[in-house]
Amino acid sequence: MTAIHSASRDLNLNKKGYLAHFDDWDRGIALALAAADGLTLTDAHWQVIAFMRQYYVANEIPPTPRVVVKAVGPAVSAHVPWTRQQLEDLFPDGGCRQACRIAGLPDYYCAGC
Template sequence: MAIEVNGKTVETDEEGYLTNLNDWDRDVAQVLAKQDDLTLTESHWEVIDFLREYYEEYQIAPAVRVLTKAIGKKLGADKGNSKYLYDLFPYGPAKQACRFAGLPKPTGCV
């Protein structure tokens, strides 16, 4: 599978995750979000940027429980809870946000 971003073809796997993490940029994230009928807001970017930093540091995409805790520590308790994250990423905060962030599917996600 592939998506078109600014005239460039970006390869994805059958679930829509990038096959090459280096293909990611903010435009790619916008296209992936549009496929899910979402418009990325500053709040989405906060979580996406957090995920990219986390991945860079630990070389792993966090599962939802780890993500929720880590976001709570960094961005505050009002954002480190499932309801807030599911409001932003209705298809699953870890799964959907990692896809938008150009990361592999989080460990433990079905």
């Protein structure tokens, strides 16, 4: 296990860098995880993260990349269709899998991303 420090608290992560408990997540944790990956979170990142967390709460599984693109795309890019490549550009270290980690979803659920 490794530790991550956010402005709000310290948390332990598993070997893959995922939170052990979904409810431990907060925006400070997301910022710390993103910073560790070299990412600065934009509004588009936050929209993806919020959608993934809401979807996980409702369905107990993460959304597929296709579901994320269809759900978040119109809000992120109103005039140009959003693609999976653009999702992967936002989260360049694994696309949906990196988004899952930053969103605080458990890693055993994100294997199919």
